[in-house]
Amino acid sequence: MSYKSLDKPKPKIKYRKGLWSPYEDERLRNYILQHGHGCWSTVPINAGLQRNGKSCRLRWINYLRPGIKRGTFSPEEEDTIITLHNALGNKWSQIARQLPGRTDNEIKNYWHSYLKKRVAKTQKLEPLPKTQFTNSTMQEVIESPVNSNATNSSFESFAKEEGSSMDVTPSSSNNGQSLLPKVFFAEWFSLSNMYNNNGQEDYQVTNHISKNINLTYNLDNLDLEEYLTQGDTYNEGSYSNIELLTEGENVVFDSAFKIEDQTSDTTLSDLFCVNEISNNFFMENNVIY
DNA sequence: AAAGGCTCCAACCGCATTGGC
DNA sequence: GGCCAATGCGGTTGGAGCCTT
Secondary structure, three states: OOHHHHHOOOOOOOOOOOOOOHHHHHHHHHHHHHHOOOOHHHHHHHHOOOOOHHHHHHHHHHHHOOOOOOOOOOHHHHHHHHHHHHHHOOOHHHHHHOOOOOOHHHHHHHHHHHHHHHHHHHHHHOOOOOOOOOHHHHHHHHOHHHOHHHHHHHHHHHHHHHOHHHOOOOOHHHOOOOOOOHHHHHHHOOHHHHEOOOOOEOHHHHHHHHHHOOOOOOOOOOOHHHHOOOOOOOOOOOOOOOOOOEEOOEEOOOOOEEEEEOOOOOOEEEEEEOEEEOOEEEOEOOEOO
8 A cells, every 4th residue: 555645635626717606796795794804715615615715805805895986987096097107107006005996906907908008198299207206205105104294294295296186285165174085094094904814903003093193083974873883982082093084075984994992092992984985884793894 | 790800807827925833 | 944825916818898891
């Protein structure tokens, strides 16, 4: 008898490839909504899918994840992509971070199929300067979660260069409130920062956020109590370092999540920040997406 | 109507990085 | 420090649908 037979290579699992069926989408969505993704390699097993974890992750990120914005890009989004691509090159994930609801894949495809040609045409007419930002300014923008002062100042300079659509200067029309764009807000609150690989809250990052957001706290436009579970409390105005960013009547968030900070001196307890997409708040089973 | 070319986009692949042991 | 698995990222591919001839 050969001992070799004892260390046979693992049987290769035949994974399904190609387009996802509505049934597969449904299974993946239901599973993640109920349990969160946790470790991606176990998702297809637990969800009863014959896909590999990588494929599930991609499908979730690019298609199923709540908050995905589909359809045509707005002129503002196009400008943002062109500007950032001019400064950053093919850093699609970094560009995508500045466009809430858009995925790197979508932006990349849009660039290759449309914007690249448009830019080439424009540059024939009037060549653009290679970089519109100084390296240091762009670096600050990219690294904005790390340095709050840099975030605000660099963003404002960024926005001014960008044009009126991203004006952040406090004005009488907004009661002196800083209208920081959701793009940076979403970046600060990126899900990967909020949760560790086990899907548990990362309290250190909560502190990190409280350091980096220095904005006005305003719950006027949101009936937060509606989103708190029974027994939870919050004191409006007491979370001095957390802002609910408002845009007109709407509270704008890119992700739904729960902040529970039991380690810092500031009181942050069971404060739900909710996502508003098409006027529907998204939150289910306290699972964060 | 049919064939061939083109465009767009979802998904795959491979490499780099990260994190745990 | 090395190994390995998981994850993230960017380049590339494949195919569906549209357009042109």
